[in-house]
Amino acid sequence: MKNYDHKKSEKKWQEKWAEAKVFRALDDSPKQKYYCLIEFPYPSGEGLHIGHVRSCTAMDIVARKKRMEGFNVLYPMGWDAFGLPAENYAIKTGQHPSKIVEKNVAIFKKQCQSLGLSFDWEREVNTTDPEYYKWTQWIFLQLYKKGLAYKKKMPINWCPSCKIGLANEEVIDNKCERCGAETIKKELNQWMLKITEYADRLIEDLETVNYLDKIKTQQINWIGRSYGAEVNFKVKSFNESIKVFTTRPDTLFGATFLVLSPEHELVNKIITSDQEKEILKYQDEAKHKSDLERTELQKEKTGVFTGAYAINPANGLEIPIWIADYVLSSYGTGAIMAVPAHDERDFSFANKYSLPVKQVLAPLFEFTSGLDAIRPDKETRRRKTAYVFLKHWSEDKYLCLDWSKFGWHSGVIGGVEGNETFEEAGIREIKEETGYQNIKFIKNLGGELHNHFFAAHKDINNYAIGQVMLFQLVDDKQKEVDPEEVKNHTAVWVAGKEIEKFLNMAHFLYAWKIMKGTESECFAGAGVAINSDFLDGLDTATAIQTMNKWLVDMGLGKKTANYHLRDWVFSRQHYWGEPIPMVNCEKCGWQPINEKELPLELPDVEKYEPTQTGESPLASIDSWVKTTCPNCGGPALRETDTMPNWAGSSWYFLRYIDSKNKEMLADPEKLKKWMPVDLYNGGMEHTTLHLLYSRFWNKFLYDIDVVPTSEPYAQRVSHGMILAPDGQKMSKSRGNVINPDQIVSEFGADVLRLYEMFMGPYDQPVAWDLNGVKGIKRFLDRIAAFENFVEEDHYDVTSLLHRTIKKVTEDIDARRFNTAVSAFMIFMNEIQAKGCTKDAFKKFLKIIYPFIPHLVEELWSDLGEKELVQSQKWQEYNDELAILQEVEIPVQINGKVRAKLSVAVDIAEKDLKELALSNEIVQKYLEGKEPKKIIYIQGKLISLVI
């Protein structure tokens, strides 16, 4: 076809698809279901972003292919339309946010359609639709009923100049986004959701889903579980006790003071009168420090003595109780036991205030006298040699480390004299350095492991390393050790992982510090318990277990876990969100509204600004706020806070399944049919919030038998961002935003789609390049204009076609779209040169169809086909045809390619070897000799060693 007009054609096919309803997901189809989900966008005023096009197209390709493969595909779209931008725009213009949303949604929808995205529009949802948020509110009520929603005083960001509460997104560098004034924290009673109750399941169930590894690790880190113990400390002369959390109960004997966070509830009860003034001052200061300041002033620790003492339950010692803001009230119990000898922070605090330090842990290896053996070396290559001898803390085992500043390379052993082996040289040198005469060589750890030792510390970066050996110093009177015994004895030292464990750790560092005279006296690693009564001699892991058991037996504490994850602050002091369906009755307290009253609709207000008191604008509507208590019928006030915009997006994937249901959130039968989502695509920035929140809600709904699966998404993938041509993020302020509408109108939707799939690996960021778009345009023009049809296919074309089908099929499944596009190009290059049959061309059209559906439909009908390509079956490939008849086998000599042989693919190994050996170039290199070894890799290469 000579003149392909993308504007006309794209519109035509979009209409035909809509007419034929080929993108509709059917609830009663016998076909296997496939639920393909893309994060629904916030319909901003700027319209669809070029980045949306990338992910929507990618999922569109998957959806279209799956349909052709015979799946009943659900690929829906909707709008996450509550949120600040619409509210801010409403404040500015006085327009109702819903009007703004309506307008923007229309633009977005049109844009999606102009791209030919195969969404099933019959299932469209909008979080701001009362018929939708009715169920968001309903879920909140269920959470409340199960005790998972509660009120708590929490700080919000408050701008003293604008007198409004700000969302975290509105606070930049501790300043108000609107006026630039410093923000402060203001305590407000807020609704909270107990996501922490689900923390363990949110970690553990990750094993049952297929998420990208980086997504899993990020979630695990965010939840941040750590195991430890809670220990109770009695306060002297008070009938109170302080509970602390520690991950190292094994160091309890070394706890020489306690530290409470300034906000700790017990502080005011236990302070002595002479300390009161100072304490109150410190508390006041802490309150005025922002989070930023508290973390910025990391290095210098401050604190105040309360005047009270606690009893260390392990040894009965009286230890002082301090307060300090390096202890956070929001983590653990808000109090710690300080073990300065084995914790860096406690150590620096103890140093500053001259508090006692007590060692209760020794490293597994200790520095011995041989350590400072640095000496000039006259005869050998080395000019300076140093040995470190580390002695095992209890056994008569030594680790000998040897390095040289002006080291040698592999294979060259320094320090060897005459014909002696390296081992002999080692023994000789140990004798010289230590005076020990009876030394047993145990094992040379060689070059493979030596770097383990020295990477442990930055100071020794400059040392190139020779060899590392294990020696045993045998007492002169002792008999030689049985070789078998040595083996067992030393197994722990040398067995792969074990040695890594030992060597990568703090022990060496500690020994090194002593040697350098920079020992800090704080050893925070794992080791062996000392000065700890019944724990003495136990390694850290065993000591922790023993201590945990002891704590329980004595009724002093228990093993427990702590999380970084905090409960979800669910209140926003804004207008444009779902009203929280609760009322506060003077008599009955907080009461949920009757479910029959849902949806609790947002009333109209005159002004959208938050109020001067920090309440939401809803607070100013008396008629709405004043209501009756659902419990006693007495006067009550409505909650005026609204939900965060994460609320609506936490369950939208469920609503697509039954978007028009008036009776329930969604029909259980339909949920059973469609859940879980098979493939969910979204941005990495949603990993720790939206993704976690929606998993939490789904799990909750699963627990109350509303949904059929514990995990909502079987697979989660992520797209990379599209950057501006200069490699910067696209933003309005930089003025480097690319408008997709413009590209669609100038080049066509197919060009934009294919370009975005080709630009780079799907999951990585790539910079926009207009020349690349033009290149894709050229490629599409070549497809459109192709007419080099022949009667019968050349074998090469047939074989390439089948290889291309295979590659594209696999690439789409693995989301390697860029290499699939390259395969299309290779195929086009081939058939332009050699020609192909109409049949082969049609097969090609079918596999490129998901990428450029409009052009393909046009060419397809042009070739006389009556049906839509979307209703065709996905093209299959024939493995036999995909095989090349003739291959080029490179001949390597000593690892370098010297010649290439063109041979039949099924050539016998013997024949190939003969052919290779008789090759002229190979002969030249062989110089009449026989090769030592011939390596043949089937169909890949032949390698001669001479």
Added chain:
RNA sequence: GCCUCGGUGGCGGAAUUGGUAGACGCACUGGACUUAAAAUCCAGCGACUGUAUAAGUCGUGCCGGUUCGACUCCGGCCCGAGGCACCA
């Protein structure tokens, strides 16, 4: 500081149970067609040596190791991006 990912021509990138590094595209250079330009088509395109040939050397952030053979595996380092951060 900790965790995660990444580093390959002028550019985007390709190559994974270790087996021809640079597919495909862009940019660039030369040629054909044209009065000319655009478009299109053909050829070249990592660096160096060499005679524009033949041939050879080097080359995937850096330093080592394993191997007949390393972008790929192992150890360490450097740089960049993202996340977390006084987390007891």
